Amino acid sequence: NxxxxxxxxxxxxxxxxxxxxxxxxxxxxxDFLPPKLYEIALLRLAEPDSSLKELxxxxxxxxxxxxxxxxxxxxEEIARRL
Numbered sequence: 527n528x529x530x531x532x533x534x535x536x537x538x539x540x541x542x543x544x545x546x547x548x549x550x551x552x553x554x555x556x557d558f559l560p561p562k563l564y565e566i567a568l569l570r571l572a573e574p575d576s577s578l579k580e581l582x583x584x585x586x587x588x589x590x591x592x593x594x595x596x597x598x599x600x601x602e603e604i605a606r607r608l
Contacts, residue, residue, distance in 0.1 A: 543598045546605035553608050566597045
């Protein structure tokens with residue numbers, strides 16, 4: 527049950543991140559984002575089912591889970607302000 531709850535929580539968070547990215551894309555365009563946020567936004571859209579750890583491993587250079595989370599949180603904040 528805990529594994530299912532964690533998976534559901536992860537998927538809910540990813541969906542919120544994707545919605546934030548799509549809002550920015552549809553209002554300002556993704557080019558509006560700073561380069562590091564732009565990069566993680568594109569990766570999240572391409573990998574909607576990936577965990578933060580998996581996303582970070584695909585970055586160049588690799589980024590830790592907390593770094594990925596921080597960047598996605600910044601994207602969500604930008605979307606809220608739009």
